[in-house]
Structures are given as C-alpha cells and as structure tokens.
Amino acid sequence: xxxxxxxxxxxxxxxxxxxxxxxxxxxxxxxxxxxxxxxxxxxxxxxxxxxxxxxxxxxxxxxxxxxxxxxxxxxxxxxxxxxxxxxxxxxxxxxxxxxxxxxxxxxxxxxxxxxxxxxxxxxxxxxxxxxxxxxxxxxxxxxxxxxxxxxxxxxxxxxxxxxxxxxxxxxxxxxxxxxxxxxxxxxxxxxxxxxxxxxxxxxxxxxxxxxxxxxxxxxxxxxxxxxxxxxxxxxxxxxxxxxxxxxxxxxxxxxxxx
Amino acid sequence: xxxxxxxxxxxxxxxxxxxxxxxxxxxxxxxxxxxxxxxxxxxxxxxxxxxxxxxxxxxxxxxxxxxxxxxxxxxxxxxxxxxxxxxxxxxxxxxxxxxxxxxxxxxxxxxxxxxxxxxxxxxxxxxxxxxxxxxxxxxxxxxxxxxxxxxxxxxxxxxxxxxxxxxxxxxxxxxxxxxxxxxxxxxxxxxxxxxxxxxxxxxxxxxxxxxxxx
Amino acid sequence: xxxxxxxxxxxxxxxxxxxxxxxxxxxxxxxxxxxxxxxxxxxxxxxxxxxxxxxxxxxxxxxxxxxxxxxxxxxxxxxxxxxxxxxxxxxxxxxxxxxxxxxxxxxxxxxxxxxxxxxxxxxxxxxxxxxxxxxxxxxxxxxxxxxxxxxxxxxxxxxxxxxxxxxxxxxxxxxxxxxxxxxxxxxxxxxxxxxxxxxxxxxxxxxxxxxxxxxxxxxxxxxxxxxxxxxxxxxx
Numbered sequence: 001x002x003x004x005x006x007x008x009x010x011x012x013x014x015x016x017x018x019x020x021x022x023x024x025x026x027x028x029x030x031x032x033x034x035x036x037x038x039x040x041x042x043x044x045x046x047x048x049x050x051x052x053x054x055x056x057x058x059x060x061x062x063x064x065x066x067x068x069x070x071x072x073x074x075x076x077x078x079x080x081x082x083x084x085x086x087x088x089x090x091x092x093x094x095x096x097x098x099x100x101x102x103x104x105x106x107x108x109x110x111x112x113x114x115x116x117x118x119x120x121x122x123x124x125x126x127x128x129x130x131x132x133x134x135x136x137x138x139x140x141x142x143x144x145x146x147x148x149x150x151x152x153x154x155x156x157x158x159x160x161x162x163x164x165x166x167x168x169x170x171x172x173x174x175x176x177x178x179x180x181x182x183x184x185x186x187x188x189x190x191x192x193x194x195x196x197x198x199x200x201x202x203x204x205x206x207x208x209x210x211x212x213x214x215x216x217x218x219x220x221x222x223x224x225x226x227x228x229x230x231x232x233x234x235x236x237x238x239x240x241x242x243x244x245x246x247x248x249x250x251x252x253x254x255x256x257x258x
Numbered sequence: 259x260x261x262x263x264x265x266x267x268x269x270x271x272x273x274x275x276x277x278x279x280x281x282x283x284x285x286x287x288x289x290x291x292x293x294x295x296x297x298x299x300x301x302x303x304x305x306x307x308x309x310x311x312x313x314x315x316x317x318x319x320x321x322x323x324x325x326x327x328x329x330x331x332x333x334x335x336x337x338x339x340x341x342x343x344x345x346x347x348x349x350x351x352x353x354x355x356x357x358x359x360x361x362x363x364x365x366x367x368x369x370x371x372x373x374x375x376x377x378x379x380x381x382x383x384x385x386x387x388x389x390x391x392x393x394x395x396x397x398x399x400x401x402x403x404x405x406x407x408x409x410x411x412x413x414x415x416x417x418x419x420x421x422x423x424x425x426x427x428x429x430x431x432x433x434x435x436x437x438x439x440x441x442x443x444x445x446x447x448x449x450x451x452x453x454x455x456x457x458x459x460x461x462x463x464x465x466x467x468x469x470x471x472x
Numbered sequence: 473x474x475x476x477x478x479x480x481x482x483x484x485x486x487x488x489x490x491x492x493x494x495x496x497x498x499x500x501x502x503x504x505x506x507x508x509x510x511x512x513x514x515x516x517x518x519x520x521x522x523x524x525x526x527x528x529x530x531x532x533x534x535x536x537x538x539x540x541x542x543x544x545x546x547x548x549x550x551x552x553x554x555x556x557x558x559x560x561x562x563x564x565x566x567x568x569x570x571x572x573x574x575x576x577x578x579x580x581x582x583x584x585x586x587x588x589x590x591x592x593x594x595x596x597x598x599x600x601x602x603x604x605x606x607x608x609x610x611x612x613x614x615x616x617x618x619x620x621x622x623x624x625x626x627x628x629x630x631x632x633x634x635x636x637x638x639x640x641x642x643x644x645x646x647x648x649x650x651x652x653x654x655x656x657x658x659x660x661x662x663x664x665x666x667x668x669x670x671x672x673x674x675x676x677x678x679x680x681x682x683x684x685x686x687x688x689x690x691x692x693x694x695x696x697x698x699x700x701x702x703x704x705x706x707x708x
Binding site: 308311312313314315333336337339341343344345346347348349351352356360361363364365 | 475476479480483486487490491549550551552554555556557558559560576707708
C-alpha cells in the first residue's frame with residue numbers, strides 16, 4: 001500500500017512529506033481489524049490449548065530434568081516471542097521514521113507492552129525452572145541474562161514513548177530508540193555470551209538442554225504459533241483503542257482552541 | 259549574487275501535536291522583498307518560520323530557494339539563511355563580544371562583529387558577561403547576529419520582543435539596508451514594524467475550515 | 473566547517489571551565505562511590521582485589537551518565553541548538569563535499585561528545601589507577617586499566633549522547649536517560665572488566681582490548697548518526 005502511494009509522489013514531495021490523506025481516518029485498518037480479531041482469538045486459543053495439552057500430558061519427560069522440563073513449553077516460546085515482538089517494534093519504527101506513517105507509530109506503541117509481557121513471562125518461567133533443579137530462584141545463565149536486558153530495553157521504550165506531552169514526539173523518539181536497541185541486541189547477546197564463558201561455573205547450566213527431541217519440538221512450535229496469534233489479537237485491540245484515544249485527544253484540543 | 263534570489267512556498271501544511279495547524283499556505287518572495295506573517299497565538303507563525311528554515315518538515319507542500327528544494331541542497335540554503343527564533347541563544351557565561359564572535363564564526367563569513375554591535379548600540383557592553391544583560395539587551399545581541407555576517411534570507415520570529423523604541427528603529431533601519439542590498443525578509447510579528455511594500459500573510463485564513471483530525 | 477567545529481569545541485570547554493560545577497560533580501561522584509565500596513563490603517584486601525575491576529568500571533559507567541543530561545539540554549533550551557543545526561558548510565568546499573551537506577548535526581554531536589569526554593571521561597581515566605590503589609588492585613592490572621578506560625570512556629560518551637538527544641524536553645529526563653542508556657552500556661562494561669581481569673590472571677587482555685577498540689570505532693561511526701536523528705526530532 002505504501003509503496004504504490006510513494007510512486008505517485010515527486011522526489012521533493014517525498015522528502016517534504018506526502019499528501020495529507022494518510023492522516024485522515026484509518027478506516028481501512030479499522031475494518032480489517034474488526035474482521036480479523038475473532039479469528040485471531042480463536043486461533044490463539046486453539047494453538048495454545050493444543051500446545052499445552054501435548055506439552056503437559058503427551059510429550060515425554062526429560063531424562064535429566066524429569067517433569068520440571070515441561071515449563072520449557074512456556075519459557076522457550078515466550079523468549080522467542082519477546083525477540084519476535086521487538087523485531088516487529090523495530091520494523092514498524094523504521095517505517096515510522098522513513099515514511100512517517102502514523103499507523104506504524106501505533107503498532108510500535110501497542111506492541112511494546114505486549115513484548116514486555118512476554119519477556120516477563122520468560123523471566124518468571126525461567127526462574128521457576130531453575131528452582132527444582134538447582135535450588136536457586138535465579139540463575140545468571142547467558143540466555144536469562146540476555147532476556148533480562150531485553151526486558152529493560154522494552155521498559156525504556158515504553159517509558160520514552162510516554163515521557164512527552166506531545167504523543168508524536170514520544171513516538172518518534174521511541175522509534176529511534178527501537179532501531180538503536182535492535183542493532184544493539186546482537187552486540188549485547190554476544191557480550192553476555194562472552195561474559196558467561198569467562199565466568200563459567202563448574203557445572204554447566206543449560207536451560208535449553210543439550211539437544212531437543214522432535215517430540216518436544218512439536219508442542220514448542222504449537223505454543224509459539226499460539227503466542228503469535230495472541231500477540232496479533234492484542235495488537236489489533238490495542239491499536240483500535242489507541243485510535244479512539246487519539247480521536248478523544250483531538251476533540252479535546254478542538255474544544256480548547258480559541 | 260549570480261542570479262536574483264527567489265524564495266517561494268506552495269501548498270504548505272503543518273501538523274503539530276496531532277493537530278493540523280495550517281494548510282494551503284503559499285508565498286512568493288523576490289530579492290528586496292518582505293513578507294509579514296500575522297495571526298493570533300497558535301495560528302502557526304513560528305511553525306511556518308521553522309518550516310521555512312528547514313527545522314520542521316511540512317506535512318505537505320514544497321519550498322523552493324533559487325528554484326531548488328532547500329532540503330536537497332541544504333548547504334547553499336543554510337549559507338544564505340539567518341534565522342532568529344523566540345530564544346536569543348545567548349550564553350550567560352560568555353561576554354557579549356564572545357557570544358557574537360562565536361555565531362559570526364559559525365556562519366562562515368565573520369564580517370565585522372564590532373560594527374554589528376554598534377548598529378544596535380551594544381558597543382559599550384562588549385566586554386560584559388551576558389548574564390548581566392536585560393531581556394531587551396539580549397534581544398539586541400541576537401539581532402546583532404543578523405548583521406554580523408551577511409546572509410541573504412532573514413527569517414525573524416517576533417524580533418521586537420522587549421525592545422524599546424530606538425532599538426526598533428535600529429532594526430527597521432537594518433531591515434531597510436538589507437532589502438536595499440537585495441536581501442529577503444520574512445517577519446512574524448504582533449507589533450508595528452515599518453516594512454514598506456511588504457506582502458501580508460494572515461495565517462488565521464489558512465487554519466483548517468472544519469475540525470480536522472490529524 | 474572544521475573551523476566551526478573547533479569554535480564549538482572551544483566554546484563548550486570555555487563554558488565548562490567558567491561554570492565548573494557539572495563536570496566536577498561527575499568526577500566527584502566517581503571518587504566518592506568507589507570509596508563507598510570498602511565501607512560496604514569490608515576492607516579485606518583479597519576481597520577488594522577480586523572485585524576492584526568491576527567496581528571501577530561500574531562506577532565509571534554511572535558517573536559517565538551523570539553529566540549526560542546537560543550535553544545538549546543547555547543549547548536546546550536557549551535556542552543555540554536551532555542555530556547550530558542551521559550552520560552552513562563553506563561554499564568553496566561544496567563541490568568536493570556534496571554528500572557532507574547533511575552532516576552538520578552528526579559532526580556537531582562528535583564535537584560535543586569530545587568536549588564532554590575531555591571534561592568527564594579523561595579525568596576518570598587519570599583517576600582510575602589512583603582509585604585502584606585504594607581498592608588493592610593487582611599491579612598487573614594498572615596498565616590495561618588505563619588503556620581499557622581510554623578506549624571505553626569515549627564509547628560511553630558517544631552512546632550516552634544518543635540517550636541525551638532522545639530525552640531532550642522529556643519529563644523526568646534524567647532518570648529516563650539512565651534507563652535508556654544502561655542496557656546499551658553493558659557490552660563496554662563486560663569487555664572492559666574482562667580486559668583488566670585477563671591482565672591480572674595472565675590470560676591475555678588483547679582480545680578484550682580489541683573488542684573495546686571495535687566497540688569504540690562502531691560507536692564513532694554510528695552514534696553520531698543516531699544522535700543527529702534524535703536531535704532533528706527534538707528540533708521539530
């Protein structure tokens with residue numbers, strides 16, 4: 001949609017901002033979201049339900065960790081989603097910065113708290129996983145540490161987005177931060193891995209397990225799919241409420257205007 | 259000047275804080291010309307000036323300096339531009355002379371800083387740290403920047419704030435000299451400044467007709 | 473252009489020297505916080521020696537962040553940033569340097585980071601070995617400590633500039649700045665401490681120093697661009 005719009009613009013128009021149409025009511029999105037939302041809800045429930053059932057009852061226990069490995073079916077997909085959602089935030093931030101599409105701002109704003117939620121789930125489940133095995137509530141494992149840092153990247157993004165009186169300014173600043181953070185993620189991951197190998201304790205913690213059997217992969221992917229649809233569901237709902245909130249702000253501004 | 263300067267804008271609109279401030283603004287300024295922006299508070303005079311300076315991107319519309327988009331050839335445009343905003347950009351810890359010398363040096367064509375101070379009656383204050391200046395004196399220092407290094411396009415936002423009558427007269431004289439030499443001027447102002455032959459742009463006429471959600 | 477940047481550098485240094493409070497505070501915080509640690513963990517020399525590199529680096533990080541808030545804020549508030557963003561390139565250079573035309577802001581950021589580092593980072597590099605004595609740092613670590621800090625503190629200034637530019641005009645800017653910048657500081661922290669530890673335990677500091685150098689080069693190339701984008705947003 002955006003690419004074909006750009007084709008109609010001259011070079012200087014593209015630089016100076018395109019026509020005002022895109023700032024009008026995003027009705028196309030609202031119609032689309034109304035149609036898709038029930039589907040996302042159903043698919044999310046179905047996949048998560050299937051994943052949990054297979055993970056909790058059907059898949060075999062780990063030969064090393066016993067039944068407590070089952071928490072992996074929540075922890076690992078949640079960690080995947082944490083990274084996936086940050087990628088979505090970064091991608092929509094790029095769109096926001098380059099094309100200034102207001103929907104991109106809203107998608108980034110709506111996604112960040114959902115991503116932070118997945119990150120928190122990953123952290124809590126990771127912490128619970130360690131307890132029965134090694135008796136500690138927190139383990140400075142390379143992956144858990146990276147996820148913890150990712151959590152703070154999310155918090156920073158949310159805080160920056162809401163730190164300005166002008167919502168557009170907040171969205172633009174947060175977009176730049178998201179891109180910077182995204183570029184930094186591999187660097188941070190590398191440095192945390194480096195740090196972990198330097199300080200490796202005698203027994204190797206590997207919360208992922210050395211290899212994962214196929215019978216364990218199926219519920220993992222089901223959960224991941226379910227979480228993805230859940231994210232999309234929340235995204236639709238949150239963007240809709242953001243659009244409504246913006247309409248309210250505009251109405252308030254017009255009331256206050258001379 | 260190898261060709262006559264021309265500064266034009268076409269179908270400009272501006273969105274600030276999710277609100278459409280103005281739309282469809284157009285202007286055409288030639289060498290020696292002046293444009294006076296008027297309008298109530300909130301009508302977008304400062305926004306339009308910042309848009310002209312290139313600090314703000316318009317939501318739609320185009321600008322043209324010497325027939326080219328300033329965004330595509332920023333160096334040439336900035337070399338010709340002198341912008342005066344609401345704030346004075348005066349550092350309290352530096353003296354008056356140091357403040358002016360810094361900006362003149364940054365503009366690339368040092369010109370005569372002492373003579374510029376003289377135009378606005380600041381010569382006796384040259385060695386004084388700027389923290390001891392009154393608001394009007396700071397404004398005069400900011401104005402002295404305009405004449406300290408020659409620039410063909412002057413964008414002035416409320417230049418007479420805090421100025422007494424003689425200082426306003428000095429500004430009017432400087433504006434006249436600038437225009438006689440072929441310079442262009444855009445001024446946003448509430449007060450009376452003598453600008454013979456200036457075009458008028460009343461921004462309240464370009465406010466959105468119906469409440470528009472941005 | 474270079475003359476203009478030199479003028480900005482000179483002005484920033486002159487302003488800092490005439491209003492010496494801010495930068496002195498950051499260095500003072502560095503010293504004071506390091507002194508708190510023996511009071512907190514006990515004065516036993518072997519314990520202090522074990523954690524000395526970590527303490528020095530963490531407090532350097534925190535001190536580095538303290539004066540970041542004012543990096544651009546003063547110029548932003550009095551309108552100087554507007555004018556610096558509009559500073560031109562001298563026309564004779566135009567033909568040679570067409571692609572440099574959008575560069576004033578990134579170069580401005582580099583200049584301000586240099587001024588900030590000269591006033592905050594460099595004193596910390598000089599003071600670090602002295603504080604190392606207080607913490608019973610192993611003698612083998614001093615040289616690498618200075619070298620690592622000399623590489624790391626400029627990187628911290630550059631990365632911090634992004635945070636400073638993003639939080640211009642924000643509510644609770646100072647605290648927000650810390651939240652934004654600390655995760656980005658972590659790689660420098662890890663490589664910096666690893667370098668000093670490696671020198672102390674004799675495992676070779678070179679790979680860690682190379683990583684720090686690489687981080688500095690990447691920061692030099694990328695941070696000014698990100699900060700400039702953030703400044704442009706702030707000026708709109």
